[in-house]
Amino acid sequence: MPAQVSGLSRYPIKGLSYEPLNSAALQAGRGVSGDRAFALALPATVFDERNPQPLSKFEFMVLARQEALARLNTSYDGSTGLLSVIDGTERLSANVHCAEGRAAIAAFFARFLPEDQKSSKPRLVTAANHCFTDVGVHSSELMNAISVLNLASVRDLEARIGERLDPRRFRANVLVEGLDPWVENEWLNHELMLGAVRCRGMRLTRRCPATEVNPDSATRDINVPRELMRFFGHIHLGIYLTVIEGGVLRIGDTVAAAS
Incomplete structure (x- = not known):
């Protein structure tokens, strides 16, 4: 074969x-298309969505540092912007295109940050013609x-x-x-x-x-x-x-x- x-x-x-x-x-x-279109920027990460520049993966939430992310079951509907996340009995459903939805996403993922960063929240970021690939x-x-x-x-x-x-x-x-x-x-x-x-x-x-x-x-x-x-x-x-x-x-x- x-x-x-x-x-x-x-x-x-x-x-x-x-x-x-x-x-x-x-x-x-x-x-x-649609691969690595979004990323969760760490609180100290500076990323300009209007002028995106490639950054190290460690500027974002990644399995290499936040392995607990692997327990999440996530889905994203590109036609509606709806992100759904299941963590055991806890669920999140939020629209990535509105401020309220992004705030809910930030609050949900803040608990996956290291203890010294939990006073702040991560930020969901995206930019036109930009992919958050490691390389x-x-x-x-x-x-x-x-x-x-x-x-x-x-x-x-x-x-x-x-x-x-x-x-x-x-x-x-x-x-x-x-x-x-x-x-x-x-x-x-x-x-x-x-x-x-x-x-x-x-x-x-x-x-x-x-x-x-x-x-x-x-x-x-x-x-x-x-x-x-x-x-x-x-x-x-x-x-x-x-x-x-x-x-x-x-x-x-x-x-x-x-x-």
Whole structure:
């Protein structure tokens, strides 16, 4: 069986849960529409929504620092602006486009801040043509890249450490089945086809403490970067691609080197 796309997703709000997709309309030089469109800025973070500049992920609420975010079940309706969050028996439903809704969101997420910051509240931020991707600080091209995860590489790491690794730990846009393990490391500066979408390998994905967080228990249980370094001598798992020629990508589309 040829390699194929087995999963598609986006993360409307940085650090929160994913939205599964059946297809994604990709444009040249752009990432998945709606992916990392919002972020929760920490109280001390200076972010100008009228003149957005890429900032370190640690200027925002992220799993690498606030692992308890993993216990939240969130959804976002882009057509209405309604953000819904479930935390056990507690629920939030607020519109991101109005002041009252943003105030409710800030109050809800304030309890996830470190103790020394709880006197203030985080701020939900967004900006036109801006994505809160971790690698956006390196270039505008990387800000608009798509992240791809080779599931064979994940399983190879699982076999080495003797633990299951839920792919959700890696927060990728595209999951791929049917490849050899680690073949994605050879895609740098090479073109490939995701269905009808032509892409080029841009940067291997360096794994950070966010991958230590179990997406079901919201606890740190496996030090993924350390295990990668122990068995492979690096902390890369996955790759960022830039779209050269756009199209609609669907689950089941083949993945192959470009001719």
